[in-house]
Amino acid sequence: MADYILQVKGLCKSFGAVQASQDLSFGIQRGHIHALIGPNGAGKTTVLNLLSGELQPDSGSILLNSEEINKLPVHKRVKAGLGRSFQITSIFNDLSVAENMALAILAGRGHNFRFWKNAMAVDIVQHTLTEALARVDLSGRAEQQAGRLSHGEKRQLEVGMALVGGPQLLMLDEPMAGQGAGGTVELQKLISGLKGTTTILLVEHDMDVVFSLADQISVIVYGHCIASGSPEEIRRNSEVQNAYLGEH
Amino acid sequence: MILFIEQLLNGLQLGITLFLMSAGLTLVFGIMQVINLAHGSFYMIGAYVGATVTVFTGSFVLGVMAALAAAGITGMAVEILVLRQLYDRDHLDQVLATFGLIFFFNEMTRIIWGKQPLFMDMPVWLKGSIELLPGLVYPIYRLAVIVVGMSVALLLWYLFSRTRLGMQIRAGASNRDMIGALGVNIKLLYTLVFGLGTLLAGLAGVMAGPIFAVESGMGESILILTFVVIVIGGIGSVRGAVVGALMVGLVDTLGRAFLPSLFRTFLSSSYADSVGASLASMSIYILMAAVLIWKPRGLFPSYN
Amino acid sequence: MTSAIPKTVIIIAGALFFCSLPWAADYFGEQYLISLFTRILIYSLAAVSLDLLIGYGGLISLGHAAFVGIGAYVTAIFFHHSFVAEPIAGIVAGSDNALLVWPLAIIISAAFALIIGSLSLRTSGMHFIMITLAFAQMLYYFAVGLEKYGGDDGLSLYSRNQLVGMDLNNDVHFYFVCLFFLTLFLFISHRLVKSRFGLVLRGAASSSRRIKALGIPERRYKLVCFVIGGAGAGLAGALLANQTEYVSPGLLHWTLSGELMVMVLLGGLGSLFGPVLGATAYLLLEETLAMYTEHWMVYFGPILIMVVLFAKRGLFGFLTQKE
Numbered sequence: 001m002a003d004y005i006l007q008v009k010g011l012c013k014s015f016g017a018v019q020a021s022q023d024l025s026f027g028i029q030r031g032h033i034h035a036l037i038g039p040n041g042a043g044k045t046t047v048l049n050l051l052s053g054e055l056q057p058d059s060g061s062i063l064l065n066s067e068e069i070n071k072l073p074v075h076k077r078v079k080a081g082l083g084r085s086f087q088i089t090s091i092f093n094d095l096s097v098a099e100n101m102a103l104a105i106l107a108g109r110g111h112n113f114r115f116w117k118n119a120m121a122v123d124i125v126q127h128t129l130t131e132a133l134a135r136v137d138l139s140g141r142a143e144q145q146a147g148r149l150s151h152g153e154k155r156q157l158e159v160g161m162a163l164v165g166g167p168q169l170l171m172l173d174e175p176m177a178g179q180g181a182g183g184t185v186e187l188q189k190l191i192s193g194l195k196g197t198t199t200i201l202l203v204e205h206d207m208d209v210v211f212s213l214a215d216q217i218s219v220i221v222y223g224h225c226i227a228s229g230s231p232e233e234i235r236r237n238s239e240v241q242n243a244y245l246g247e248h
Numbered sequence: 249m250i251l252f253i254e255q256l257l258n259g260l261q262l263g264i265t266l267f268l269m270s271a272g273l274t275l276v277f278g279i280m281q282v283i284n285l286a287h288g289s290f291y292m293i294g295a296y297v298g299a300t301v302t303v304f305t306g307s308f309v310l311g312v313m314a315a316l317a318a319a320g321i322t323g324m325a326v327e328i329l330v331l332r333q334l335y336d337r338d339h340l341d342q343v344l345a346t347f348g349l350i351f352f353f354n355e356m357t358r359i360i361w362g363k364q365p366l367f368m369d370m371p372v373w374l375k376g377s378i379e380l381l382p383g384l385v386y387p388i389y390r391l392a393v394i395v396v397g398m399s400v401a402l403l404l405w406y407l408f409s410r411t412r413l414g415m416q417i418r419a420g421a422s423n424r425d426m427i428g429a430l431g432v433n434i435k436l437l438y439t440l441v442f443g444l445g446t447l448l449a450g451l452a453g454v455m456a457g458p459i460f461a462v463e464s465g466m467g468e469s470i471l472i473l474t475f476v477v478i479v480i481g482g483i484g485s486v487r488g489a490v491v492g493a494l495m496v497g498l499v500d501t502l503g504r505a506f507l508p509s510l511f512r513t514f515l516s517s518s519y520a521d522s523v524g525a526s527l528a529s530m531s532i533y534i535l536m537a538a539v540l541i542w543k544p545r546g547l548f549p550s551y552n
Numbered sequence: 553m554t555s556a557i558p559k560t561v562i563i564i565a566g567a568l569f570f571c572s573l574p575w576a577a578d579y580f581g582e583q584y585l586i587s588l589f590t591r592i593l594i595y596s597l598a599a600v601s602l603d604l605l606i607g608y609g610g611l612i613s614l615g616h617a618a619f620v621g622i623g624a625y626v627t628a629i630f631f632h633h634s635f636v637a638e639p640i641a642g643i644v645a646g647s648d649n650a651l652l653v654w655p656l657a658i659i660i661s662a663a664f665a666l667i668i669g670s671l672s673l674r675t676s677g678m679h680f681i682m683i684t685l686a687f688a689q690m691l692y693y694f695a696v697g698l699e700k701y702g703g704d705d706g707l708s709l710y711s712r713n714q715l716v717g718m719d720l721n722n723d724v725h726f727y728f729v730c731l732f733f734l735t736l737f738l739f740i741s742h743r744l745v746k747s748r749f750g751l752v753l754r755g756a757a758s759s760s761r762r763i764k765a766l767g768i769p770e771r772r773y774k775l776v777c778f779v780i781g782g783a784g785a786g787l788a789g790a791l792l793a794n795q796t797e798y799v800s801p802g803l804l805h806w807t808l809s810g811e812l813m814v815m816v817l818l819g820g821l822g823s824l825f826g827p828v829l830g831a832t833a834y835l836l837l838e839e840t841l842a843m844y845t846e847h848w849m850v851y852f853g854p855i856l857i858m859v860v861l862f863a864k865r866g867l868f869g870f871l872t873q874k875e
């Protein structure tokens with residue numbers, strides 16, 4: 001029996017006439033890097049939004065560690081072990097890089113109704129901030145306003161913030177998009193370094209990256225999951241060839 | 249019973265005025281995503297220009313026409329000069345800039361027309377009352393307001409559900425990205441929608457002229473009621489504006505008319521009057537809070 | 553362009569100016585300056601409390617005057633009942649003791665902020681602006697309906713509150729009391745925005761999506777911010793009632809909310825000391841323009857639009873930033 005960290009059963013979601021998810025079912029095994037691929041507008045981001053709780057499914061269920069999380073709001077799902085990065089970079093543009101990371105560190109440490117002590121002087125921030133920034137190569141940028149980082153650096157920061165909370169399942173929505181070649185290699189290294197410790201759901205268009213990193217791949221086309229399996233199986237799958245990979 | 253029907257008609261009349269105010273504004277909110285505090289100014293402009301032209305020409309109809317033109321044209325000018333710069337700004341900038349517009353328009357009317365309120369006469373052919381039911385005598389003018397408002401509502405309904413332009417506007421109000429996709433000249437459409445909104449506000453203003461005093465700042469109290477209507481109805485929804493306006497008009501009017509006497513049945517009379525009156529003036533806000541708890545995005549929320 | 557002036561220099565200069573003002577006024581024989589600047593201090597306090605909401609919490613409240621008004625009315629009603637020696641609603645004795653009444657004004661304003669905030673924060677964006685405005689207006693009409701306390705005409709206090717060791721009826725004493733509270737509130741706010749709470753708040757204002765994705769239920773933090781802002785405004789209201797020895801529904805009117813917002817923007821959003829500059833500039837400008845023309849608003853409106861469109865950083869930003 002495989003050990004599934006996340007299972008999705010019969011998930012449906014439509015926006016008016018657009019059926020963005022149609023009866024999706026798949027499972028993600030603990031410790032795997034599970035890639036979600038599909039053409040533009042196939043419904044990949046919608047899946048992440050459904051999993052994270054930003055969207056409510058019309059029907060179907062989502063199980064995290066065998067417990068239903070359908071009803072939980074976004075922040076409770078994070079507490080339950082989900083972390084993510086967004087396709088459209090979403091960091092705190094008005095705060096400094098260090099403050100961004102500090103906030104990510106503090107988020108998972110009880111409540112933040114502490115009104116007097118400087119947040120940056122809190123012990124846990126002092127202890128972990130340097131390392132957390134170094135992990136995503138942003139040590140030299142700590143005092144910079146995050147909104148002024150380059151596109152690639154923003155991406156790194158976002159992934160770093162998602163990582164620092166120690167999620168059980170990390171969902172990354174096209175983390176390589178807009179990265180230069182160097183950035184892609186760096187991120188790829190970072191992600192493969194997480195293999196085994198953090199389960200990752202990776203949405204990515206770069207097929208080289210996907211096939212070199214993923215343990216499992218699910219292919220989504222028009223909201224349907226048309227195939228799910230190991231990279232080898234997916235490569236051989238004729239339906240996938242026709243619907244998707246053939247285009248490239 | 250007679251009294252009740254009379255108050256019902258009064259409530260309907262207030263509701264219709266509010267509908268004229270909110271129909272345009274809710275579209276401006278919905279399509280352009282701009283919060284416009286100066287909408288009441290066009291109500292005021294309509295009333296002032298209407299009153300002045302009526303006195304000057306002796307014709308109420310000309311007065312109304314002038315009011316519509318003045319409100320519509322000023323509105324389009326304001327859209328081009330100020331609002332257009334605000335579409336990409338955050339709501340705070342929009343609030344402050346349109347707050348500045350209010351300062352300007354209120355003071356401008358004081359400079360032009362002085363501090364004293366104007367009083368606007370009804371036309372002779374709308375003076376007097378008729379007996380609607382045995383014992384129910386109702387002013388003709390107020391009936392006329394109701395009829396005009398309902399006709400405008402029908403006209404708008406036709407515009408929005410039967411014409412191409414209307415559908416584009418509606419599509420834009422419920423889903424902003426749609427408009428660009430339809431290949432419409434957005435700038436022009438925005439100016440037209442804004443002008444239509446201010447024209448309706450001007451109509452509401454000139455029709456209110458003979459009922460209330462025409463004075464500087466008159467737009468603000470109606471503006472806030474309009475906001476309540478839009479919050480209840482849902483931003484960007486004309487249907488919501490209809491329902492919200494009628495609810496607010498009726499609750500406010502009936503509350504003021506009957507709450508004090510309702511309280512008198514179980515409280516001492518002087519106390520009942522003051523509690524009743526206070527509560528009546530708060531009733532629509534309580535209504536709003538109730539709707540909010542039930543449906544935070546209003547009765548007819550749009551997709552945005 | 554102009555070289556930047558360090559923030560601390562501006563703040564120290566400001567502090568020196570405000571501290572020495574009563575002596576300067578005395579020296580030049582312009583006693584009215586003391587009461588003008590007392591008003592400036594009080595409005596500054598209200599503007600700083602609004603800056604916490606708008607500049608740090610991203611909460612564009614157009615109903616902040618309501619809390620100023622509540623603070624003022626609490627003060628006035630307690631005074632009135634102690635003056636006529638009749639308990640409030642037949643239960644609570646009135647009082648003119650500042651140490652009792654001012655904390656009450658703060659608490660009651662905060663309580664109202666809690667109720668209004670928890671309803672309004674169910675929404676966001678344009679809805680939030682309109683709803684805060686509507687609730688404030690509701691309280692305005694409520695005040696108008698308070699026949700017992702003067703209704704439309706308002707209520708006079710005849711004298712300022714009693715404060716041990718001080719004579720508040722002495723304008724200089726009162727000036728320094730106001731300066732003290734403004735400084736205190738500025739200091740508290742300064743700590744607040746740098747704290748964990750403040751970091752979460754600023755984060756939520758910057759990206760509500762990311763704050764949720766970090767697992768933080770942002771609404772609670774915003775609500776607490778709204779309450780703290782309401783409390784500050786309540787204190788400003790209590791002081792204002794003392795300064796003018798008079799309260800009226802006008803204190804709750806939305807134009808005051810708008811004016812406070814203008815002060816915040818004029819001084820510099822999210823800078824705490826900025827709103828003090830903003831309130832000073834606004835009230836002095838009003839005072840000066842009003843000397844030349846009674847129609848000063850006709851100039852002020854377009855000035856405001858220009859500031860919004862072209863000078864958004866405000867005075868404080870202008871003074872402290874390069875580029």
Ligand SMILES: Nc1ncnc2c1ncn2[C@@H]1O[C@H](COP(=O)(O)OP(=O)(O)OP(=O)(O)O)[C@@H](O)[C@H]1O
Nearest residue numbers: 015018020038039040041042043044045046047087
């Ligand atoms: N909030 C929304 N409202 C309406 N339609 C939406 C919404 N979100 C997504 N859609 C639609 O759902 C479909 C799937 O969108 P989704 O963003 O999930 O695709 P995707 O696979 O992530 O595409 P991409 O590779 O371009 O990121 C698209 O047709 C999109 O237009």
Ligand SMILES: [Mg+2]
Nearest residue numbers: 044045046087
């Ligand atoms: Mg996507």
